[in-house]
Amino acid sequence: MRSxxxxxxxxxxxxxxxxxxxxxxxxVATPTVTVSTPVAAIGSPVEMSYRFVVAPSAAGLSDDYWxxxxxxxxxxxxxxxxxxxxxxxxxQWKPGATIEYQRTMFIPKFPYVGETRVEIGLFSRTTGDRLxxxxxxxxxxxxxxxxxxxxxxxxxxFVLFQxxxxxxxxxxxxxxxxxQWSKKDGxxxxxxxxxxxxxxxxxxxxxxxFTEPQRVEVRIGPAVVDTFTxxxxxxxxxxxxxxxxxxxxxEMVEMTISVDKTFxxxxxxxxxxxxxxxxxxxxxxxxVQPM
Numbered sequence: 001m002r003s004x005x006x007x008x009x010x011x012x013x014x015x016x017x018x019x020x021x022x023x024x025x026x027x028v029a030t031p032t033v034t035v036s037t038p039v040a041a042i043g044s045p046v047e048m049s050y051r052f053v054v055a056p057s058a059a060g061l062s063d064d065y066w067x068x069x070x071x072x073x074x075x076x077x078x079x080x081x082x083x084x085x086x087x088x089x090x091x092q093w094k095p096g097a098t099i100e101y102q103r104t105m106f107i108p109k110f111p112y113v114g115e116t117r118v119e120i121g122l123f124s125r126t127t128g129d130r131l132x133x134x135x136x137x138x139x140x141x142x143x144x145x146x147x148x149x150x151x152x153x154x155x156x157x158f159v160l161f162q163x164x165x166x167x168x169x170x171x172x173x174x175x176x177x178x179x180q181w182s183k184k185d186g187x188x189x190x191x192x193x194x195x196x197x198x199x200x201x202x203x204x205x206x207x208x209x210f211t212e213p214q215r216v217e218v219r220i221g222p223a224v225v226d227t228f229t230x231x232x233x234x235x236x237x238x239x240x241x242x243x244x245x246x247x248x249x250x251e252m253v254e255m256t257i258s259v260d261k262t263f264x265x266x267x268x269x270x271x272x273x274x275x276x277x278x279x280x281x282x283x284x285x286x287x288v289q290p291m
């Protein structure tokens with residue numbers, strides 16, 4: 001797994017670096033990133049706080065520029081990325097402004113523990129060109145902004161997919177992105193933390209098979225703890241606060257995700273698919289964080 005991913009990661013670095021060589025161009029912003037925890041377990045959520053102080057001379061930026069975020073191991077090899085468009089697109093950044101926002105990132109299932117370095121920059125999605133920033137440059141207009149320790153996941157945090165799920169699938173290229181499709185009702189179990197907890201659910205509905213959004217219901221035992229709608233092409237990160245009393249006293253807790261409607265890709269002409277599975281929603285991450 002590691003060797004195939006490194007090859008893909010190397011390609012990413014070279015592609016994003018095209019046209020972004022170091023020169024004397026004036027920096028357009030000063031970036032700062034704060035990681036919510038010094039130690040993050042594989043599969044766990046991490047809150048990333050981003051801050052860009054735009055240079056007084058910066059002007060004429062384009063929405064084509066996105067933030068790239070690279071996570072590198074102790075030897076400097078790229079493990080995964082979290083490239084994104086900031087909530088305020090770069091084309092709307094004003095000289096002298098401060099741009100601040102947060103993103104929740106889940107540590108991918110990647111075979112590594114140890115110091116993880118975070119580097120960021122701004123790149124054009126069309127040309128790969130990178131903009132100069134003020135900061136600790138590692139070359140090719142990539143800037144070191146922090147580190148954290150990547151650790152093994154504790155057994156007590158495992159969420160097990162039980163009945164009502166299709167097999168795990170993974171994105172191409174070994175990026176560590178995985179998901180499982182639900183059926184109409186999918187059950188999960190996890191060890192009872194015996195105290196208040198926050199349940200993270202990262203889900204989406206990539207299909208446009210429905211004319212109306214799906215209604216999603218999350219239950220712990222018979223109690224409904226969350227409901228939301230999910231339209232085609234929409235993704236959601238749910239943070240569900242669950243009091244200890246609702247978790248009960250049993251060693252294991254059963255959680256059910258239900259949808260009001262499912263689809264079979266093979267029966268939807270617009271999808272041109274031969275997939276005959278009954279599909280509900282995709283679940284990328286389920287994580288229980290004791291409070």
